[in-house]
Amino acid sequence: MDMLVVQGGCTLRGHVFVDGAKNAALPIMAASILLDGDIRIKRVPDLVDVQTMSLLLQSLGAEVTRSGDTLDIDTRDVACQHADYELVRRMRASVCVLGPLLARFGRASVSLPGGCNIGHRPIDLHLKGLAALGADLRIERGYVIGEASQLRGADIFLGGPGGSTVTGTCNVMAAACLAKGHTVIRAAACEPEVADLGRFLNGAGARISGLGTSTIEITGVEGLTSVTHTVVPDRIEAATFAIAAAATRGNISIHDVCPEHMASVIEALEDIGATIHVAADQLDISATGSLRSIELAALPFPEIPTDTQAQFMALMATVPGISVVTDRVFPDRFMHASELVRMGAQIRREGASVVIDGGRRLTGTSVMASDLRASAALVIAALAADGESQIRRIYHLDRGYARLEQKLNGLGASVIRRADGSAQAKRPHYLQGDSARSKGSQSQRD
Ligand code: UD1
Numbered sequence: 001m002d003m004l005v006v007q008g009g010c011t012l013r014g015h016v017f018v019d020g021a022k023n024a025a026l027p028i029m030a031a032s033i034l035l036d037g038d039i040r041i042k043r044v045p046d047l048v049d050v051q052t053m054s055l056l057l058q059s060l061g062a063e064v065t066r067s068g069d070t071l072d073i074d075t076r077d078v079a080c081q082h083a084d085y086e087l088v089r090r091m092r093a094s095v096c097v098l099g100p101l102l103a104r105f106g107r108a109s110v111s112l113p114g115g116c117n118i119g120h121r122p123i124d125l126h127l128k129g130l131a132a133l134g135a136d137l138r139i140e141r142g143y144v145i146g147e148a149s150q151l152r153g154a155d156i157f158l159g160g161p162g163g164s165t166v167t168g169t170c171n172v173m174a175a176a177c178l179a180k181g182h183t184v185i186r187a188a189a190c191e192p193e194v195a196d197l198g199r200f201l202n203g204a205g206a207r208i209s210g211l212g213t214s215t216i217e218i219t220g221v222e223g224l225t226s227v228t229h230t231v232v233p234d235r236i237e238a239a240t241f242a243i244a245a246a247a248t249r250g251n252i253s254i255h256d257v258c259p260e261h262m263a264s265v266i267e268a269l270e271d272i273g274a275t276i277h278v279a280a281d282q283l284d285i286s287a288t289g290s291l292r293s294i295e296l297a298a299l300p301f302p303e304i305p306t307d308t309q310a311q312f313m314a315l316m317a318t319v320p321g322i323s324v325v326t327d328r329v330f331p332d333r334f335m336h337a338s339e340l341v342r343m344g345a346q347i348r349r350e351g352a353s354v355v356i357d358g359g360r361r362l363t364g365t366s367v368m369a370s371d372l373r374a375s376a377a378l379v380i381a382a383l384a385a386d387g388e389s390q391i392r393r394i395y396h397l398d399r400g401y402a403r404l405e406q407k408l409n410g411l412g413a414s415v416i417r418r419a420d421g422s423a424q425a426k427r428p429h430y431l432q433g434d435s436a437r438s439k440g441s442q443s444q445r446d
């Protein structure tokens with residue numbers, strides 16, 4: 001297993017380009033099961049999670065070929081409707097194949113994704129939505145078994161205690177494309193990645209309206225055909241670079257972004273004291289002046305994404321004053337806090353919030369990544385800290401960031417990937433046999 005060795009105390013400067021959004025690419029790939037034609041998806045990030053989704057589609061009988069950042073997918077010969085635990089447990093988004101399999105074949109058996117390091121993550125809303133479309137669903141031996149002779153359009157309320165569900169909306173919206181009649185999804189997720197899936201499906205002949213709003217309407221069609229689609233920019237990757245620039249009091253330009261997907265993040269960074277210039281597909285951020293503490297809360301889009309909460313926490317640890325960071329989407333997503341404390345941050349947990357007494361000197365040390373965005377937070381803290389840090393278990397990072405160390409080094413950082421020979425460097429359970437599974441090696445499945 002690899003670790004990242006980060007020399008702290010740098011100031012990020014220069015230009016960086018973001019990839020396509022992981023959280024759009026994954027449900028789009030899953031929904032390709034619905035299509036009967038040539039599928040070309042451009043700007044697909046080269047990530048472990050994308051490789052896992054490719055393996056899952058191949059295990060069902062699809063052909064998936066990558067050429068540069070383009071994926072060609074052919075699902076015409078899909079013959080298997082069984083998504084195995086061995087693949088699904090690696091990545092939660094695998095559950096996005098459930099709706100498409102049911103809609104196309106009338107049956108599916110998909111492993112439940114299981115536990116997760118960022119808190120309890122049920123899929124009851126996915127099941128509720130698909131049942132409302134007429135699927136007969138039961139849980140048996142860790143699998144969701146679904147049957148549906150003909151899905152029928154329905155009026156579905158998909159809200160839950162944590163608000164809307166992103167992949168739940170994707171699953172139900174995709175299935176409804178081939179249902180007979182009209183479907184309305186209320187309390188639908190408004191995230192840009194859900195809208196991007198909708199555009200992909202519409203490009204293949206679906207009739208979806210209301211994308212980007214909390215009411216999505218779908219008129220079922222007989223079939224979906226060929227499509228070429230370009231994935232939206234990764235707003236979480238872009239936000240991670242912007243927050244890293246602020247944490248190092250740097251000055252960077254982030255290219256290939258969609259600024260309107262990042263309004264809440266931009267506003268929070270401006271509230272902290274950064275200066276941001278927004279162009280069509282570019283953000284310039286300068287944080288060379290003095291920064292101030294803030295209170296911020298992660299909520300569903302268009303508010304601050306929970307996937308940036310950890311990175312903001314690392315930033316606020318560098319800013320003098322008391323900051324409060326709350327996560328209303330995943331109220332237990334704070335495993336990174338104790339690693340940040342090991343680097344010298346003063347952080348106290350209070351329910352779904354942490355209180356940060358910022359501006360203490362951070363010092364480099366050996367820290368352990370617990371999930372994907374927590375890993376990014378540790379990298380940010382390490383860039384801002386004095387001395388060297390070793391960030392272990394970075395397989396989490398590789399699930400969601402492509403070439404992160406090259407991109408950071410292009411901005412003037414010193415980040416080296418090295419083999420980690422330490423005792424803590426257990427291989428992730430999904431790269432090992434079952435016997436090697438342990439709590440510490442659970443992957444985060446966002
Ligand atoms: C997606 C993203 C993940 C992001 C999250 C929230 C992908 C692949 N992953 O995950 O990066 O952190 O959105 O923006 O797109 N819930 C239920 N029942 C359900 C489903 C969800 O109660 O059936 C709750 C969850 O516990 C959570 C909230 O709803 O409190 C939001 O979760 P959800 O939007 O479903 O997250 P994911 O789609 O799994």
